[in-house]
Amino acid sequence: MYRDQGGFEITTDSAAAAAALSAAITAFNGWKLAAMPQLDGALAADPGCAMAHAVRGLLLHLGRDARLAPQIGVNLAAAKAAPGPLTEREDLYVRALGDSLAGRLTGAITAYETILAAHPTDLLAQRLIQAELFWLGEMGWSADVSQRIAPAWNRDVPGWGLHRSCRAFDLEEIGQFDAAETMAxxxxxxxxxxxxxxxxxxxxxxxxxRFSEGVAWLEGLKDHWHExxxxxxxxxxxxxxxxxxxxxNDAVLEIYDGWVRNRALPLVQETPDLYIDMQNGASMLLRLELLGITVGGRWEELAALAGERLDDTTSPFTAAHLAAILAAAGRFDDAQTLVANLAHFAKTESESATLAPRTAAAALPAARAAIAHRRGDFNEVIAQLLPARRLLRQIxxxxxxxxxxxxxxxxxxxxxxxxDVVALTLADAREVGFSDPQTRVCQR
Ligand SMILES: [Fe+2]
Known part of the structure; x- marks a missing residue:
């Protein structure tokens, strides 16, 4: 029996596997690229290491890509078949992986909460539960979790800073801006x-x-993101x-081309259609266009990638962006196919599928609105988004x-x-915490 970076037992006979798994978890917790190569190293050293399989499957699940399901299934099967007995904590991670693959995301969240109840300084569980709750729009829940575990933490616990970063983001999303900024x-x-x-x-x-301050903040830190x-x-x-x-606007386009959607960057080449990258691209192009700025042919490379994922229902927020991309590139038939697939998913999934009701309540109205906006059918945009707007959190x-x-x-x-609708959107923007909704919403 070995222990990982957090002092938690790992069921393996291989010191090399334990060291690599520990390094992988440290990398994942810190948003570092090394996580997956280290996991592969752990599994090379001990192909039967259940926890390495569980973590690998969970990281793939976080990739929100339906095409990864078979690989996740392989990791789940291997974790279940691994020689035991596993620790209770390891068992819960394997259970979380099974729930994740089955679409029972609240089941996985419950597993993480159970882990954190017994091991409040398990940063892996904190990172995973925040990721799941974030993509469900449940940051109030995430803030409750991080507040509950906070008393167990202090500067001497490995990962203290990252624990505080997670907590800071929870606090920001529930509007506690000052506390969030200080902590972060x-x-x-x-x-x-x-x-x-x-x-x-x-x-x-x-x-x-605080826009110019934001530029300065990121400018001062950008050289620390190599890993x-x-x-x-x-x-x-x-x-x-x-x-x-x-x-x-020139700076926006320069950064868009140089970083956000630079297909020459190794990071983008490796996974050009990673869900967050597709969101970033679509969101920025649409914001530019809403300001009347021409974005040229930039939609095309996004549309080529989105066209390959018309049946991907793993991420409601991403799906709405894919619909916007396809419509922007004039691929309305593909956009409608995507919407039909989302509607089918929302209607036919089992009651335990966490994303089905959220797809119906939030992703479908958002996707339909994005398509209608591109067609210039503004009344349809209002018909879709006005009744759904306070439920959009669920996306x-x-x-x-x-x-x-x-x-x-x-x-x-x-x-x-x-x-009347403009006034409501202003009120909504103010309600979620934007300091100057009048300027932000009405300058467009
Ligand atoms: Fe963000």
Whole structure:
């Protein structure tokens, strides 16, 4: 029996496997690229290591790509077949993987909560539960979890800074901006490669309208992201947001082409259609167009990738962006096929499928609205989004990301001369915490 970086037992006879798994978990917790290669190293050293299989499957599941299901299934089967007995904690991770693959995301979340009740300093469980709850739009729940485990943490526990970064992002999403910023800044001071703490501060700044400060914040930290995974590209997307809000459109396009959707970057080449990257790209192009800025042929490369995923229902927020991409590229038939597949999924999945009702309540109206907006059918945009807008949280993502659909609704309302709807979108933007909704919504 060996122990990992957090002091938790790993069931394996191989010291090399335990060391590699520990390194993999450390890398994943810190948003570093090394996570998957280290996991593969762990499994090379001990092909029967259940926890390495469980973690590998869970990381693939976080990739929100239906095409990965067979690989996840292989990891699940191997984890279940591994020689035991496993620890109770390991058993719960394997159970979380089974629930994740079956679409029972709340089952996986319950497993993480159970792990954290027994092991409140298990940063892996904190990272995983936050990721799941974030993509369900349940950041209040995530904030409850991180507050519950906080008393068990102190500076001497490995991963203290990352624990605080996770908590800071929870606090930001529930509107506790000052506490979030203080906590995240402390984490980044401890470790400037802490991309998640960096990200939490960027979120506070966009909500508070501190745009030039946001550019400076990210500029000062960008050289620390060499080993960071795709969250680095999301940080560049955040920087685009800060420039966009200041009317610095050339800077937005330069960063878009140089980072957000630079197909020459190894990070993008490896997984050109990673869900978060597709969201970043679609969201920024649409925001530019809402401001009347021409984006040229930039939709095409996104559309070629989106066209391959018309039956992917693993991420409601991504699906709505894929619909926007396909419509923007004039591929309305593909966009309608995607919507039909989402509707079928929402209707036919079992009651335990966490995403089915959320797809119906949030992803379908958002996808249909994006398509209708591209057709210039502004009354249909309003018909889709006005009744759904307060449920859109269920699509997942952050306030800053979901804001795209508030902007779409406001734009449609202006075209349709519906001042009442514009007023409601302003109220919504204010309610979720944007400091200056009038300028943000009405400048478009
Ligand atoms: Fe973000």
């Amino acid at each position: 800044r402390q984490a980044v001071e401890l470790d400037p490669t802490d991309a998640w703490g960096t990200h939490a501060v960027a979120h506070v700044m966009i909500m508070q309208g 960071t995974n795709q969250i680095a590209l999301h940080l560049w997307w955040h920087r685009c947001l800060f420039h966009l809000e200041q009317g610095q 997942g993502g952050s306030h800053a990301q979901r804001d795209l659909f508030i902007l779409l609704l406001a734009d449609a309302a202006r075209h349709a001369e519906r001042a």
